[in-house]
Amino acid sequence: MSLTLVIGDKTYSSWSLRAALALELSGAPYSEQLIALNRPETRAQILQHSPTGKVPLLITDEGIIWDSLAISEYLAECFPAAQLWPQERAARALARSACAEMHSGFVALRSHLPMDLKRNQALAEIPADAMADIQRICALWAECRQRFAQAGGFLFGQPSLADAFFAPVAARLRSYQVALPAEAAAYVETIYQWPAFQRWYQAAQEEYLA
Numbered sequence: 163m164s165l166t167l168v169i170g171d172k173t174y175s176s177w178s179l180r181a182a183l184a185l186e187l188s189g190a191p192y193s194e195q196l197i198a199l200n201r202p203e204t205r206a207q208i209l210q211h212s213p214t215g216k217v218p219l220l221i222t223d224e225g226i227i228w229d230s231l232a233i234s235e236y237l238a239e240c241f242p243a244a245q246l247w248p249q250e251r252a253a254r255a256l257a258r259s260a261c262a263e264m265h266s267g268f269v270a271l272r273s274h275l276p277m278d279l280k281r282n283q284a285l286a287e288i289p290a291d292a293m294a295d296i297q298r299i300c301a302l303w304a305e306c307r308q309r310f311a312q313a314g315g316f317l318f319g320q321p322s323l324a325d326a327f328f329a330p331v332a333a334r335l336r337s338y339q340v341a342l343p344a345e346a347a348a349y350v351e352t353i354y355q356w357p358a359f360q361r362w363y364q365a366a367q368e369e370y371l372a
């Protein structure tokens with residue numbers, strides 16, 4: 163199966179990072195096509211591939227798949243042996259709930275603390291609505307970690323789509339130097355030690371340096 167992931171800038175495109183991590187979890191070989199965001203030509207370039215004008219987009223032999231959640235579900239179906247979702251049904255339901263909550267929520271966090279993997283600076287003040295998002299995320303992470311800590315350091319023990327979805331949040335919390343409870347800080351560190359995340363992070367550091 164031939165797979166091409168169309169993504170935005172690695173420094174800024176949090177939705178693209180999710181899809182790339184889902185692909186890394188699948189273990190499938192894929193190629194990458196990067197379209198720089200926020201340029202006059204960006205929209206026309208994305209529209210050549212996707213009717214939504216948004217990235218990420220996965221080009222497959224069976225057609226195109228847009229939206230990071232749809233891409234993740236497609237990969238989970240195509241590569242069941244890779245266990246992108248937790249195997250136990252109750253854990254899988256919790257993981258799906260967490261991904262759905264991320265996918266449709268946390269608007270204040272996303273708008274006030276946009277992903278910027280080159281940043282290492284706190285905001286002067288975190289707005290109250292963004293702080294409420296952060297508190298909810300820490301509570302969700304704590305619930306997952308309490309239930310699945312014995313199986314490993316990721317939200318459900320071993321890396322899963324839930325980690326792909328929350329890795330950009332972990333990156334925001336670190337790059338904006340947000341003070342966190344110990345459990346959440348440990349999870350952020352787990353993401354930063356994840357080789358799949360490290361590869362993307364390193365590429366982001368090198369982006370547009372030339």
Ligand SMILES: N[C@@H](CCC(=O)N[C@@H](CS)C(=O)NCC(=O)O)C(=O)O
Pocket residue numbers: 170174175176177178199200204205215216217218228229230231
């Ligand atoms: N819900 C979509 C959101 C995709 C999205 O908003 N992508 C942004 C980049 S991270 C984008 O393509 N923006 C278009 C632009 O900046 O022109 C998904 O999960 O894939």
